[in-house]
Amino acid sequence: AAVVVTPTTPIAGQTTGTSGLRRPAATLVNNASYLPNLLQAYVNALTPAVTVGASLVVGGDGRYYNATAVQTVLAMAAAAGFARVTVGAGGLLSTPALAGMVVATGAAGGVGLTASHNAAGPDGDWGIKFQAPSGGPAPEALTDRIVAATLAVTEVRAVDFGGGRGVDVSTPGEQSFWGGAFVVHVVDPAAAYVERLREVFDFDALRAYVATPGFGLRFDAMAAVTGPYARALFVDALGLPAESILRGTPLEDFGGGHPDPSPAHTPDLVAALAVPGAGLTLGAASDGDGDRNLILGPGFAVTPADSLAILTEFAATAIPWFSRRPGGLPGVARSMPTAPAVDRVAAALRIPVYETPTGWKWFGSLLAAGRIALCGEESYGTSGDHVAEKDGLWAVCAWLSVLATAADAAGRLVGVEEVVRGHWARHGRTFSARWDYIGVPGVSAAAVMDGLRSGVVAAFAGEERPPPPPPRTDGDGGDSGGDRLDGPTLIHADEFSYTDPVDGSSAAAQGVRLYFASGARGVLRVSGTDATAAATLRVYLDAYRPWGEGVGDVDTADVLGGVGGEVARLARIAELTGRDAPTAVV
Numbered sequence: 193a194a195v196v197v198t199p200t201t202p203i204a205g206q207t208t209g210t211s212g213l214r215r216p217a218a219t220l221v222n223n224a225s226y227l228p229n230l231l232q233a234y235v236n237a238l239t240p241a242v243t244v245g246a247s248l249v250v251g252g253d254g255r256y257y258n259a260t261a262v263q264t265v266l267a268m269a270a271a272a273g274f275a276r277v278t279v280g281a282g283g284l285l286s287t288p289a290l291a292g293m294v295v296a297t298g299a300a301g302g303v304g305l306t307a308s309h310n311a312a313g314p315d316g317d318w319g320i321k322f323q324a325p326s327g328g329p330a331p332e333a334l335t336d337r338i339v340a341a342t343l344a345v346t347e348v349r350a351v352d353f354g355g356g357r358g359v360d361v362s363t364p365g366e367q368s369f370w371g372g373a374f375v376v377h378v379v380d381p382a383a384a385y386v387e388r389l390r391e392v393f394d395f396d397a398l399r400a401y402v403a404t405p406g407f408g409l410r411f412d413a414m415a416a417v418t419g420p421y422a423r424a425l426f427v428d429a430l431g432l433p434a435e436s437i438l439r440g441t442p443l444e445d446f447g448g449g450h451p452d453p454s455p456a457h458t459p460d461l462v463a464a465l466a467v468p469g470a471g472l473t474l475g476a477a478s479d480g481d482g483d484r485n486l487i488l489g490p491g492f493a494v495t496p497a498d499s500l501a502i503l504t505e506f507a508a509t510a511i512p513w514f515s516r517r518p519g520g521l522p523g524v525a526r527s528m529p530t531a532p533a534v535d536r537v538a539a540a541l542r543i544p545v546y547e548t549p550t551g552w553k554w555f556g557s558l559l560a561a562g563r564i565a566l567c568g569e570e571s572y573g574t575s576g577d578h579v580a581e582k583d584g585l586w587a588v589c590a591w592l593s594v595l596a597t598a599a600d601a602a603g604r605l606v607g608v609e610e611v612v613r614g615h616w617a618r619h620g621r622t623f624s625a626r627w628d629y630i631g632v633p634g635v636s637a638a639a640v641m642d643g644l645r646s647g648v649v650a651a652f653a654g655e656e657r658p659p660p661p662p663p664r665t666d667g668d669g670g671d672s673g674g675d676r677l678d679g680p681t682l683i684h685a686d687e688f689s690y691t692d693p694v695d696g697s698s699a700a701a702q703g704v705r706l707y708f709a710s711g712a713r714g715v716l717r718v719s720g721t722d723a724t725a726a727a728t729l730r731v732y733l734d735a736y737r738p739w740g741e742g743v744g745d746v747d748t749a750d751v752l753g754g755v756g757g758e759v760a761r762l763a764r765i766a767e768l769t770g771r772d773a774p775t776a777v778v
């Protein structure tokens with residue numbers, strides 16, 4: 193193959209965050225070297241020992257610049273000596289499908305062209321995720337090497353497929369170049385993914401369940417990558433009607449929406465469920481790249497912390513992947529800012545809970561070592577150990593399995609809310625929310641974190657965290673249980689650092705934690721997925737009430753409002769950022 197070598201100079205700031213690199217799409221469009229430089233750094237970081245003769249998987253969420261980027265990846269993969277690239281037809285692959293394909297093809301890695309839930313289009317964001325051979329997110333050891341390599345890159349190597357034409361990736365099939373030295377295998381993006389889910393769930397039972405008179409599903413694909421997956425799964429495999437899928441066609445700009453599956457971003461779905469007599473049982477949505485999930489019932493939203501807890505509770509009875517495993521679940525994990533609802537279930541099951549930094553990459557070693565079977569984050573991410581990524585449609589199937597099992601036990605359709613209330617009745621209710629301060633100057637967000645470190649964290653340095661107080665049992669709003677009458681009392685503060693129990697990798701400064709006398713918790717950290725220089729300051733709040741009179745009916749905002757206000761005061765958010773209130777409450 194004719195490799196074209198183009199001299200280049202390093203581009204500063206090609207750094208990765210919580211999940212790959214994200215930048216405004218314009219940054220790539222206006223600088224033709226941006227993506228080639230980054231991909232060359234990836235190739236250089238892997239080294240020829242890994243790339244030559246190896247296979248690679250590539251696909252994206254379909255956003256603006258996806259098609260161009262696929263061609264760049266193919267041309268550079270061929271030049272790097274990869275023997276084979278598997279690509280989703282149309283350049284599409286959801287993140288969990290990419291992860292599964294990396295493992296299924298024994299690839300040396302995967303390249304996911306996505307900025308996940310960030311808005312798309314020429315004025316939106318663009319991004320790239322690097323997957324390890326496990327299928328999961330590249331560990332920091334690799335992303336650190338990639339970032340270092342971006343600063344040392346001197347030339348970019350790419351092949352010319354001839355006449356300036358790229359490779360046709362529109363339909364499945366194999367294309368061979370240079371006498372078979374390089375093969376591009378275009379695959380149906382959804383086929384292998386759905387087959388994998390068939391190994392995890394009992395599709396026959398789910399098919400029978402969704403055919404129950406009165407059952408209805410609405411899945412909002414948010415005009416992002418999951419439309420084709422949802423069709424293959426819900427319509428073709430489970431027999432649901434096509435109208436079960438909303439916004440099912442992937443668009444380059446996601447229809448102008450923000451494919452972040454929370455109730456705030458899925459108003460049509462929420463409204464469809466709320467229509468009296470609509471006959472809908474389950475509402476769900478996924479994000480841009482298909483790894484997040486939202487679970488709704490009519491007039492009811494499941495918090496991500498509760499969802500992880502409930503799936504853990506039901507896994508061994510409702511989901512064959514887990515029930516056929518001798519010895520039950522080995523353990524579970526949640527990211528540190530995720531409210532600890534699952535901890536109570538794990539205690540009842542007598543299995544360990546691992547608490548990790550934010551970002552799926554930290555679950556990877558625990559999954560690979562077989563220490564955990566389920567894990568999740570408060571950012572609407574949940575998955576099992578069938579794949580090393582969070583998996584949005586897996587979560588929907590898991591909830592269908594829970595609902596089917598509950599219906600079997602009750603001899604009638606059981607709603608999402610009834611399942612959640614049953615969990616609260618058994619384990620108590622965990623309240624959780626995230627206050628996001630979006631578009632704050634980076635220096636202001638850093639000042640908030642620094643102020644906490646030198647203030648409250650330093651004040652409690654060297655002290656043990658007091659044991660949790662006896663939980664308050666009434667359902668009243670205003671989180672004053674165990675606190676002063678005039679507000680929540682801070683009893684401890686620290687900064688989370690982590691050492692991986694399997695591979696010993698570590699991470700410091702992963703969030704400041706504030707503990708209150710009532711048992712409530714506030715966690716602060718700065719987002720690592722922002723595409724611009726501005727920062728998003730995240731404030732995570734949680735509290736717990738044992739089940740009792742009225743606990744099921746209090747508002748989360750009432751329970752967490754007081755503690756949130758105190759966290760904002762202690763962190764001097766208004767003073768340091770000029771923001772009196774969060775931009776969004778998630």
Ligand code: VG1
Pocket residue numbers: 210211307308309479483484527550551552569570571573718719720721722730
């Ligand atoms: C956010 C979430 C985090 C998630 C990450 C990637 O990171 O908080 O839980 O793992 O996005 O999600 P941050 O650093 O902005 O808080 V996604 O759907 O890209 O793959």
Ligand code: CO
Pocket residue numbers: 287308309479480481482483484
């Ligand atoms: Co995502």
